[in-house]
Amino acid sequence: MSNGTKPRLMATEIEKLTEEDRKILLKGPALVAILAAISDDGEISNSEKTESIKLSHLRTYTSEPMLQNYYRLVEEEFVKDFDEIQSMLPDSWEDKQNFIEEQIAEMSAVLPKLNDVYAKSLVASLKSFAKHVFKSNASFLEYFLLPVFMNRVEKDSFDPKIGE
Numbered sequence: 001m002s003n004g005t006k007p008r009l010m011a012t013e014i015e016k017l018t019e020e021d022r023k024i025l026l027k028g029p030a031l032v033a034i035l036a037a038i039s040d041d042g043e044i045s046n047s048e049k050t051e052s053i054k055l056s057h058l059r060t061y062t063s064e065p066m067l068q069n070y071y072r073l074v075e076e077e078f079v080k081d082f083d084e085i086q087s088m089l090p091d092s093w094e095d096k097q098n099f100i101e102e103q104i105a106e107m108s109a110v111l112p113k114l115n116d117v118y119a120k121s122l123v124a125s126l127k128s129f130a131k132h133v134f135k136s137n138a139s140f141l142e143y144f145l146l147p148v149f150m151n152r153v154e155k156d157s158f159d160p161k162i163g164e
């Protein structure tokens with residue numbers, strides 16, 4: 001019974017927003033993906049962007065049922081939104097974070113206009129989205145760069161010229 005009302009609730013939640021508020025809310029996954037991507041090194045790697053795009057698609061059917069339509073709408077504009085936000089990023093790492101956080105603050109102003117349950121589910125989903133993107137580069141570092149670095153350290157530590 002409630003299964004039939006969840007998709008309608010979601011559609012109603014999105015539909016009741018102004019066009020401007022909808023656009024702000026639909027950019028949420030791109031914003032949190034970029035914030036997660038820049039949080040460790042100030043840059044957006046190809047793997048982070050690729051993982052973000054893939055995740056925006058996966059969420060259309062792996063997110064909570066009430067959020068699936070939201071992610072269908074997100075997916076339609078995700079790459080465009082991601083590229084647009086990325087092109088507007090300032091140069092310095094701190095300025096990038098401040099810029100994204102200002103954009104997220106705009107999104108936070110829209111959340112109270114939504115049903116409480118829906119808004120809480122959306123926030124939890126966006127946090128999960130950000131963690132996934134952040135970890136996508138961390139696994140690259142763990143499985144590729146760290147072993148290469150460790151191999152070099154081990155070879156250098158046996159170099160008889162070290163310490164001369």
